[in-house]
Amino acid sequence: MGKGVLMILVLMVSSISCLAPCSASSFFKDKLWERRRPTLSVPIASASSSIASPSIVLPLQGNVFPNGFYNVTLFIGQPPKPYFLDPDTGSDLTWLQCDAPCQQCTETPHPLYQPSNDLVPCKDPLCMSLHSSIDHRCENPDQCDYEVEYADGGSSLGVLVRDIFPLNLTNGDPIRPRLTLGCGYDQNPGSSSYHPMDGVLGLGKGAVSIVSQLHNQGIVRNVVGHCFSSKGGGYLFFGDDIYDPYRLAWTPMSRDYPKHYSPGFGDLFFNGRSTGLRNLFVVFDSGSSYTYFNAQAYQIITSLLNRELTGKPLREAKDDDTLPLCWRGRNPFKSLRDVRKYFKPLALSFSSGRRSKAVFEMPTESYLIISSKGNVCLGILNGSEVGLENSNIIGDISMQDKMVVYNNEKQAIGWATANCDRVPKSSVGSL
Structure with missing residues (x-):
């Protein structure tokens, strides 16, 4: 050409x-x-018989x-x-x-x-x-x-x-x-x-x-x-033959922004308790390595985390520029297993129809990394600083060790904890 x-x-x-x-x-x-x-x-599975x-x-x-x-x-x-x-x-x-x-x-x-x-x-x-x-x-x-x-x-x-x-x-x-x-x-x-x-x-x-x-x-x-x-x-x-739809949590795709994979509005929880943050507009995006919350959600989450760390042997590592917020311990951390006891899980709750809820759980591994300096860093970033305003992005870090499915035929998003190290050949035992 x-x-x-x-x-x-x-x-x-x-x-x-x-x-x-x-x-x-x-x-x-x-x-x-x-x-x-x-x-x-x-639930989407009960609507599918094919x-x-x-x-x-x-x-x-x-x-x-x-x-x-x-x-x-x-x-x-x-x-x-x-x-x-x-x-x-x-x-x-x-x-x-x-x-x-x-x-x-x-x-x-x-x-x-x-x-x-x-x-x-x-x-x-x-x-x-x-x-x-x-x-x-x-x-x-x-x-x-x-x-x-x-x-x-x-x-x-x-x-x-x-x-x-x-x-x-x-x-x-x-x-x-x-x-x-x-x-x-x-x-x-x-x-x-x-x-x-x-x-x-x-x-x-x-x-x-x-x-x-x-x-x-x-x-x-x-x-x-x-x-x-x-x-x-x-x-x-x-395609759809490698997973059992009954084993996934499902929520409808938003009709308000049809060009992207969005479950619409979710409520944010910290350690199983409401943060008071409701109606957060969320998009799932595999093109984003990290997760982004709007300014209000980011501020509340960082405040809750810092409150949990009060009295714990962790201090902010301002000399570590791996991510905007990192903490150091008495000794360098080798893996996230070393810090699980200091951090609490997050979760987003979405409507899945009628009065039921689909909960997207985010354990510590879904929002933390260990930097090359041996510090633990927050893999949730302030989306308002990069122009996202009030929108929130679920990136790769928060989708790790989960099967995430975007069913365009039924206009629904589903997820379940999964062994992502084993590449499936069919739906038998794939999760």
């Missing part, structure tokens, strides 16, 4: 997620939220700390070549840094993607779904140009192409779907800590996301999920 073909028609696609440990943006600004009654009146269809399971690499990210390896192209992608439930478009030629690319683990000649035309439904403006004009009808922007200021500009994604189903069948992805020839890494990656795997709710494309081709159900291990690694999956 020659350089002259790539005429730039800028498409702005906002995303909650980041190319690196997330410093989230103000995409919720000026949005007036209205609390709505949940749509689920019974037999699960085959799934696709992909192992993950990486960790929250010290790597700061998880990644999945996908083989793409003809012949297929490996690429490391950042799995991101906060954005739709999958893209690779590509040689089209590349005007500005960052360091990548693999050679730049060589795009296919199968250009997506401007009037293609997937191209149109990316363009939010109804006045979008096709200056070059033969291609679909895009620009995605991320919350940390990073971006990718390029053109949509189709290519082969060799994959294996859980029933053993190999498949070779032709899927749409972005050929990114101009990247800005953003302001967050940089980590080398070939591109981003868009797992959002939009038509161009990988799970939507696989579903529309009749390959899997429109369900995506992940299981991040606190030991590192884990797995990602498309």
Whole structure:
């Protein structure tokens, strides 16, 4: 694909997620939220009687700390070549840094993607779904140009192409779907800590996301999920045959912000007791390494933690800049097991229909890390300082050792404690 073909028609696609440990943006600004009654009146499992269809399971690499990210390896192209992608439930478009030629690319683990000649035309439904403006004009009808922007200021500009994604189903069948992805020839890494990656795997709710494309081709159900291990690694999956829905807690997706995976409004608890913080608007985002609370919630949580630590052998470690708030003990900590007795669990409670509640538990491992200096640091950050205002993000740290499922067909989010170190092949014994 020659350089002259790539005429730039800028498409702005906002995303909650980041190319690196997330410093989230103000995409919720000026949005007036209205609390709505949940749509689920019974647990999702009891509403489903159909037999699960085959799934696709992909192992993950990486960790929250010290790597700061998880990644999945996908083989793409003809012949297929490996690429490391950042799995991101906060954005739709999958893209690779590509040689089209590349005007500005960052360091990548693999050679730049060589795009296919199968250009997506401007009037293609997937191209149109990316363009939010109804006045979008096709200056070059033969291609679909895009620009995605991320919350940390990073971006990718390029053109949509189709290519082969060799994959294996859980029933053993190999498949070779032709899927749409972005050929990114101009990247800005953003302001967050940089980590080398070939591109981003868009797992959002939009038509161009990988799970939507696989579903529309009749390959899997429109369900995506992940299981991040606190030991590192884990797995990602498309489809619904690797989990038992009766063993998950379910809550409806919010209708107030349909572009992101949000359970709507939750109440925050500390050590099983209400913090008085109610109606916190929450989004689940695998593109964010850490969890973000708004200014009020952050202040209350840090105050409660510091109160619990009064009289304990921990003091604030102001010389440790790993995260904004760290504490040191008499001796360096080796693991989170050393600090469990000093910290209390958190929890978010969401409506799951009628009068029942779905509780998202956050034990100490879900919001603390041990820094390289042997201090314990708070993995919950002040979202108001990075433009999130009153919105709250559940990041990778708080989803560790849980299977989290986004069922787009039933518009519900589910979760359960799980062994994420064992990559499942089917729903039998997967949790």
